[in-house]
Amino acid sequence: MKITDIQKTPSFGAACRHWALLKIITDEGIEGLGECLGGQSIDRLKHALIGEDPTNVNRLHRDHLWQMQGMGAGVEIALWDIKGKALGVPMCDLLGGKLRDKVRMYCDCHAGTYWTKEDYDRRWAEVRASGELDPVYETGAYVARAKERVAAGFTALKFDLDVPNPWKMDVYDRSVSRRQHEHIVTTIEALRGAIGPYIDLSIDLHGSFNLIDGLRICKDVEHLNLLWLEDPIRWEWGNVDALAKICMQTETPICTGEIFHGAKLFRELMEKGACDLLEPDIPRSGGAIETRRIAELAEMYHMSIAPHYMASAVAGMAAVHICSTIPNFLALEYHSANIPLWSSMLNLKNPIQDGYIAVPDAPGLGIELDETEILRHLPEGSALWS
Numbered sequence: 001m002k003i004t005d006i007q008k009t010p011s012f013g014a015a016c017r018h019w020a021l022l023k024i025i026t027d028e029g030i031e032g033l034g035e036c037l038g039g040q041s042i043d044r045l046k047h048a049l050i051g052e053d054p055t056n057v058n059r060l061h062r063d064h065l066w067q068m069q070g071m072g073a074g075v076e077i078a079l080w081d082i083k084g085k086a087l088g089v090p091m092c093d094l095l096g097g098k099l100r101d102k103v104r105m106y107c108d109c110h111a112g113t114y115w116t117k118e119d120y121d122r123r124w125a126e127v128r129a130s131g132e133l134d135p136v137y138e139t140g141a142y143v144a145r146a147k148e149r150v151a152a153g154f155t156a157l158k159f160d161l162d163v164p165n166p167w168k169m170d171v172y173d174r175s176v177s178r179r180q181h182e183h184i185v186t187t188i189e190a191l192r193g194a195i196g197p198y199i200d201l202s203i204d205l206h207g208s209f210n211l212i213d214g215l216r217i218c219k220d221v222e223h224l225n226l227l228w229l230e231d232p233i234r235w236e237w238g239n240v241d242a243l244a245k246i247c248m249q250t251e252t253p254i255c256t257g258e259i260f261h262g263a264k265l266f267r268e269l270m271e272k273g274a275c276d277l278l279e280p281d282i283p284r285s286g287g288a289i290e291t292r293r294i295a296e297l298a299e300m301y302h303m304s305i306a307p308h309y310m311a312s313a314v315a316g317m318a319a320v321h322i323c324s325t326i327p328n329f330l331a332l333e334y335h336s337a338n339i340p341l342w343s344s345m346l347n348l349k350n351p352i353q354d355g356y357i358a359v360p361d362a363p364g365l366g367i368e369l370d371e372t373e374i375l376r377h378l379p380e381g382s383a384l385w386s
């Protein structure tokens with residue numbers, strides 16, 4: 001089998017998410033679905049892959065896809081789709097077989113409301129002008145959202161608490177004022193009170209704070225049994241020791257890793273005890289090959305992985321196959337509750353049921369696009385593939 005063409009869709013989506021898909025076409029009539037990520041051009045992809053055998057995923061990964069980082073991982077998904085279809089087996093079988101029939105999803109709820117980047121910037125400007133906390137960031141709004149998501153069947157939630165607020169003393173300094181600290185801690189307390197002791201709760205701080213104030217938050221919520229607290233300090237590569245210092249001084253579990261590509265960048269985090277859980281992004285951190293390497297390494301350090309994921313439902317179903325094969329898998333992120341297209345873009349409608357996605361049994365990814373539905377979200381007259 002040979003790759004004969006690669007096509008991509010225009011960017012589509014809603015709110016803060018813009019997705020683009022790719023399709024690998026072969027001379028045997030089998031096509032593989034993947035996702036366009038990162039800055040790689042489709043021409044470079046074609047130059048590298050046309051004429052190659054798509055079924056030797058390992059070789060293409062080593063020769064071409066590894067250097068393309070997230071884009072390479074989006075292509076790798078399509079190769080597994082082709083190989084599964086060629087052999088008549090689901091992608092998870094190509095990875096050695098599934099350990100579970102359905103994959104647990106945790107719901108990323110943002111704050112008391114879902115937001116776009118534009119909303120977020122506007123709210124910071126408004127809050128600075130008014131001196132008032134926007135109602136969507138009040139504790140009651142968080143509690144209402146948490147109850148709604150638990151009622152929808154999720155057993156694990158995540159909220160952001162580094163939000164626009166009138167108590168930040170300086171635009172650039174990463175200190176947390178005492179009043180902001182109080183809002184963060186009391187909101188987490190209210191969330192725990194609202195959902196009870198048995199729903200898992202995580203908090204994301206997006207690396208917004210300095211070390212001492214990030215540590216203070218971790219220590220002051222120890223009694224609330226968080227599943228994890230994510231990125232209390234900035235995530236740039238180069239100061240793993242600072243994160244290790246936080247980790248050593250608090251019982252609150254620390255999770256990080258959403259921006260790193262490849263297992264080697266996760267290794268130092270584990271070696272230095274700089275986190276308790278890892279969140280490799282599927283597919284930014286890697287496709288099946290690299291994500292499984294990260295998970296295997298994590299298991300040697302007695303750690304679970306809870307993959308980060310914000311891409312479309314195509315990469316999402318690939319993530320479901322991958323996660324179904326990983327022993328130390330905790331939960332996969334669902335970040336699109338405010339984007340109905342995520343649930344309607346495939347032949348499998350509303351794939352999340354009671355907080356889980358069933359692993360598809362059909363060959364390859366086991367999905368088909370609902371092209372009519374996606375075209376409805378593109379400008380009239382647009383071609384889906386080019």
Ligand SMILES: [Mg+2]
Pocket residue numbers: 204206230231258
């Ligand atoms: Mg995060």
